[in-house]
Amino acid sequence: MRLSRYFLPVLKETPADAQIASHRFMLRAGMIRQQAAGIYSWLPLGFKVLKRIEQIVHEEQQRAGHIPVLMPTIQPADLWQESGRYNAYGPEMLRVRDRHDRDMLFGPTNEEMITDIFRGSVSSYKDLPLTLYHIQWKFRDEMRPRFGVMRGREFYMKDGYNFDLDEAAAHHAYNRHLVSYLRTYERMGLQAIPMKAEGGPIGGDYTHEFLVLADTGESGVFYDARIEDIRLGSREIDYDSVDQCRGVLDEFTELYARTDDTHDAADFEDAVPEEHRREARGIEVGQIFYFGTKYSEPMGATVQGPDGKPVPVHMGSHGIGVSRLVGAIIEASRDDKGIIWPEGVTPFHCGIVNLKQGDAEADAACESLYAGLTALGLEPLYDDRNERAGGKFATMDLIGLPWRITVGPRGLKNGVVELTSRRTGESEEMPPEQALERIGSIYSGV
Template identity: 70%
Template structure:
């Protein structure tokens, strides 16, 4: 993409309403524009990031065995009456009426809907287990939306729902999602720690929140420092192997990790030696829980069990805040110049900066790099604006492109361009071809 033809309304000055860094940077970087309280348009740059995050979630969900569907944003009130939640949900649910006066609602979540779908489509225990998920816009009429996309009223969420015959099966499904979440967040360059959540009326140990550590997080977190160092790595996972999955879950839940909601200082101090006690802030980006037959019973969603009896599903639901992640990643990865995108979610993989637009040699070299990098499958932003070098650097650093390829007459005389890392600032002087190969290597593109 040539920046001179892109839609990137960056701003020098910080909009007055933005209080936290991700919100400021998303506004300044031209990623989003507020439409009304807690509701945002995603401009091209923000939309690219959102799609990248979404794709990683899709890939990892399906890898773990979940099946994508897409349910509507607008739901009928009837289903919610059956589950009893139409009245329980309160003012957070946006209720609307169609022209016939039928009561509808903009879905804040989809347990009822998916349970109805599963109930109609799954008849026999032989069809179990199943995990269905979708990534869809939700609306919750928050009392107080804030922090940009971190707590919007309209937000993009991945929600998965598992269907099993019994609790043992449900645990396997739960563990699939648990491990899938570890992979998902790790791929995005995030350090996400599963923490025991408040299990509410259901009880039991099968509910966890996944929080990424960031200074501006909304929740206080208390954990064993060692947990924050765990890494799943790239190794293959056998998703059908229940004991193996359980072993991974056990590793991540072996030690103390809780938010301020469930924190017990005495237990923390008893279990964790002082030098390993980590007190920090965290942002919740995922939440998984097992809820048994909470919805299948009232909605009468059953399968025929092996004994010929109708059995309500054993279910769980598993959420990831997809749009929130865009903000959360920025909270976890920025500096005073702007965003620092992890490579996996960067809106562009490399920026070519022409230091002297209009200089014959520089223009030719940039055009050539742009064409070759693109042909090699890299997503390139070529800053071909008629701006001074400083302005280009400021823009590209603000929007957080992980790698800059800096091209100017001086370097070209020596036969080199500069490859600069956004994260470390480290600069390498390389021949253009070497720089291309290096970038292809970084992003795993075949040569």
């Protein structure tokens, strides 16, 4: 993309009402625009990041054997009356009445609807196990929406639901989700630590939240520091293997890690040697639940078991906050100049800054780099505007592309351009072909 033809409305001033860094940078970098309290438009740069995150979530869900569907945003109230949650949900549920005076609502979550789909289509244990998921806009009418997309009212979320014949099979589904979530977050450059949590309105007391450590997190967290050294990495996982998935869960949950909801000071002292105890803050970016037959029993979601008798299915639900992750990643990866995108989610793979727009050689070198990056299957952002170098650098630093190639007449005389890492700030001069090669090899591993 050429910046002269893009729509990137960066702001010079820091917006007054934005309290945390991710919110400020998303507004300043022209990623979002507020349309009402807790409701945002995603401008081109923000939309690209949102899509990259969504794509990773899709890929990792499907790698684990989960099947995508798409449920509507507007749901009939009667499904929620069946489960008993319609009255219980409170004022966070956005209730709607249609032109025929039917009670509807903007879905805050989808346990009821997915259970309805299941009971309408599946009748035999032979069709299990089954995990369906979707990525759809949700609405929760928060009393005080704040922190930009981190706590918005309209938000984009992946929610998945497993259907299994018994508790053991449902536990495997739970473990499989834990593994796939770890891989999802690591691909985004995040360390998200699974912590014992509370069920809340979803229900069930077997549940983990995934927390990204950040000073601005809304949750207090208490954990054993050694957990920070564990990575899933690139190990191969067979998602059908009960033992492998269970093994990963054990590895990632045997050390103490809890949010303030479930923290117990005495347990913490017992379980963690003093030098490893950490108290910090974290941002919740996902949660997995096993809740057994909480929805399948009242809603009649049964299958015929191997003995011919009907059994209610064992279920769990599993959520990743897709729009929230955009903010969480920024909280975890930034400096005072702006965002620092991890390679896995960056909106453009590499910036190109032309120090002297209109100089025939500099223009040609930039065009050639642009074509070369595109031929590698990468998306460059070329700042081809007639602007001072300082302004161009400030914009690139603010929007946070992890790599930048700077092209100017002086370097070109020596046959070199400059490759700069946004994360370290280090620059290196090299011939343009070598810069292309370097960028290509960085992204071939992402």
